[in-house]
Amino acid sequence: MILQRIPLAIKFVRTFQNFMENLQPLHLRIEVWYFNPFLTGKIMFRENIILEEPNENNSRVKYQLPLKNNNFTGRESFIQTLHTKLEQEKTPILVIFGPKGIGKTQVAKAYAHQYLHIYDNIVWWFNIELNMEDQYKTLALALQLNIHSLKPNEIVKAVQNILRQTPGWLLIFDNAKSWTELLPFLPQQQAERGHILVTSDQRNWPHIETLSIFTADESKSYIQKMIPNTSDEDALTLAADLEFFPLAITQASLFINKHLENISEYLILYKTKKSELFQQSLALLKENSSSEYMDNYRLTIDIAYSITLKKIQEHEKSFHLLKICSFLHADAIPKFLLELISDTCKKPIYFNNIMRPLLAYGLIQRDQIEKQYLIDGKVHVKPSFLNSYSQHRLLQEVLYEKLDQEVRLTYFDMTLEKVQSQFTIKTVELKKWKASIALINHVEAILSKAYDFQIKSKNIYELLANSIDFYFRRDQIPAIEQSLHKLTNYFAEWPGMTIQALHWESNLCVSKRATAKELEVMKNKIKETLNAKNIDQLATYDRTTLELYFSLAAMQSELGEAEEAKAIFLMLLNSSQFNDLNSKQICCANIGNIFLYQKQNLEAINYLKLSLEYNQQNICHPDPNIGYTYNALGKAYFQQYEITKAENDLMSAEENFTHSVNECNKYGDLARLHRYRGWAYFGLVRVLCVKGNLEKAEEFYNQFIKDITKVIPREKWTDGYKECDNILINDINILKESRIQSVFSSVSIYT
Structure with missing residues (x-):
């Protein structure tokens, strides 16, 4: 009986917590206490919930940062150098350069928290690998900009305009690859206004500061913080064997804390694993002239992770989940997707049991940000958990490379199936649409793996096509163009690809609000493609061809060629391939609008009313924008x-x-x-x-x-x-x- 009530109790506490956190704006502090019923009511843990959002008068700085790393140690001189160079007018942009796992992100985080007080207005963290337009939108809302009717690129420009006029800000761009990638998101002429800090594992930047391995003192201090009561000698011995590499030291420290009595036990495991992996790991080493220790760097990281992964294999479901994560994007993996993969939807206890060893060993991290709260007139900070997780990119690479080709393909198919089931574009449900937004980066990661495998299946084609539709709905023109380029090149030999790609190109032409001249060029391009097809036989063509004819009619309608457009829409209406309710509704609406344009009001009214009737019958997928038809009918x-x-x-x-x-x-x-x-x-x-x-x-x-x-x-x-x-x-x-x-x-x- 008690077992049945525990989930309900947990759900009640969390619901109450969420309710209290959303209260506006009461000055209140409460404590939530969590009890273990099996331990005679003893306290398991407790946490403070501080309520009341800061207002402008009490909090000048608008900031969003990852949670401060309390275990961060050392790097004082490097951080001081960053500060000194950023303060110089000639270098308002500075790049922290180094290989993966050297600690670039942690240093950038530490700098932001340490010097937060010197920035008067904005301190904002961007992950360049995630959707930048969405991240700029969050900043725009924090700045209380009126962005209600702006497109994504217009929101970016609005924020950039504020930054050009506002002094005292810091922007941090994490995981950038190139100047070209970053340039559209940089405010121009920011000298004497603000600072920009970039982290990258690529050298092709001006003004770089190379982050090196730990010093002996930094290694010793960090290990002693991670593993209490460690002697100086043991700490230095461990650091030296791990080549003073920060990520390897972190992984080793977590493992020792969890399983071993002392460092010497770990060193025995390390040396044994090193001899096993040395020969087979040589093939995995990557040539990179970025540093003198790069050849040995990857091998050391590989060994440190391998020791942990061997232990994780004892937790079969956890290890299975971890392997699937190596096929996803490393950042912002939605909790609902992990629950789906681990078959623990609506089973929080089972999900937590699977995640516990992964979190304990640092193989996956729960995403957190800092929120500001106001207490007694002072701004305080409270960590806020997000419903997503992240994983280190090097761990993903190590995991992926340890799988043989057959296993890789098996896990790829599993990951594809789970993501595709949740990536729903043709929906009017807000919950499903938000899920698709959360998944788009993981869709791109899966597609990237598909290109590596040279997989050209129907599922990959549909996923890529859905991603294009997704970008169309969000009006993200650059992403549409990139995805269309991939589609036309990767599936160039597929039957009907030319027609399908041209259909999307025509939609892109409309989305970009093309001029009459550009519309004319696109119309002629479509006509040339369809030249071999007789319009009188249109009713017998496949769906893809019919959609291209629809695009042609839409172009002709825009250009005032009413009779030609109307003829195509009428034939589409009678086609057996275009007979679903949604297609019939759209065709009738277009025909009605053409009649309205020609001032044939009675005919317009008939077709517009027919469009509304089809929409009422379409219970599964009603048109959310049926207002266009009502508008035209009112005019008629x-x-x-x-x-x-x-x-x-x-x-x-x-x-x-x-x-x-x-x-x-x-x-x-x-x-x-x-x-x-x-x-x-x-x-x-x-x-x-x-x-x-x-x-x-x-x-x-x-x-x-x-x-x-x-x-x-x-x-x-x-x-x-x-x-x-x-x-x-x-x-x-x-x-x-x-x-x-x-x-x-x-x-x-x-x-």
Whole structure:
């Protein structure tokens, strides 16, 4: 009975803890005590929860840093050198260079925490291997910037603009590979404004500071901190055998603490393992002129990890999970994915049992950041656990290289299956979409492994295609271009690849808001590809070809070639390959809009209503942006002077767009939503002017201005926007002058 209640008790405590942490902003400190029912109510552990977020008056610095490493030792002179050089005007950007595992990230962390007090405004940590646009968005929100309708690259520019104008900041970019990769995210002309610290294992940088191995004194101090009561002699002996390499010393110290009585026992294990691995490890050594100890460096790390991994094999499920992690990205591995892999979903006790040895040996780490809290007018810091884990890249390499080719392929397939099952793009569920966001880096890691293996399976193709769709939804143009390049090169020989790639290229052309000339070029390219195919036989073509025809029709519609576009949409509507509800709904909506453009209002109304009917039938995948269809239907009714129906449909459009804007994490392009909602307000103002409702008309006019200016500042409006604004002002003025009847005669059809 007690066993059944433990998970419920743990769940209650965690739920209560989360509830208390989310309270606003109460001045309160509580303690949560955790009891072990099997030990007669003895305390297992306790933790403080401090409630109350800091405000601007009490906390000047906006910062986000990884948790401070309390075991960090030494490197004082190196950190002082960093500070001195950063303070020099000629070197506002400094790169910490060294091989993997030498301690670059730990030094950067230590510098940020040690000198936090000298920066007046911003101290922010970026992992260059994760999505930089998302990380900049987090910083933008911390700076309270209005980014509601900005695209990812525009958010980056907005933050960079603030940094150019603001003194006293520090940005740290971890794991950078090249200047080219980093340049788009650097604020320009930052001299005398702020500092930039970069960590990298590549030499191709200006202004580098090379981080070397531990000194004898640093090694001794670190080992004595990690292994209490260790003599100076034993510490120096261990450090010397491990070549004073920081990562090897860390791994050895964790193992000794967990299993052995003294250092001499470990040295026996180390020397035995070294003789076993020496010959076979020679093939794994990488040529690198970055330092004089690089040849021996990898072998030492390999041996230190091998000793631990042999012990971990006693925990079969833990070792299995660890091997799968070597196929994922090293950072931010979502907890839900690890639970899925270990088959412990909704089984926290079992999951913790599997993770415990991995955490104890430092083979995997729970991600943490520091949060600021206000207590008695003073800012305090509390570590905050994230629902993700990370792993050292060198451990991933060691694990991967120890697997033979057949085992690698087996684990690759398992990892692919688990990630693919959770990477869902065609969804309107916010929870699933957030899961896909958390997985995108791991999708890229799996695809990278697939390229190494030269695997060209249907699953790999679908995963790569889904990643392209993911980037389209998030409007990440550079990522789309890179993924399209990989797709067209890697699957170049696949049947239908030319047509599929061209379909995505056309979508990219629209996403980039191409000019009429660029649209014309893309349209001709599609026509040339489809030249051999007879449009009269369109109903018999495969789905990929039909999608390219859809792209062609969309291009023609954008360019005003209404009849040609309408003919294709009508044929697609009758195609047996294009007969799912979603496709029928979209085709009907496009046909209705073309009829509306041609001022054939009755035909437009019929097709737009049919589109809405298909959407109502589509229970599994309803269109989240059905407001576009309501908007067009409202226009059609207005042009028919059916004012009440027009008002109802335009109100439905406004409600849909408002819902989409509020659920902005679901939909990538907020600017588009604001623009379309603005046009819904435009129609409503015209309708209300006809009905004589001045108060509501003025209210919706203000909403129209608000939405459109979120897309384009008023001073940059084109003649078309200015003309529409003048139309509404004129309608409202006519209504104010009580010349309601003349509104009909002055109405011009809006687009």
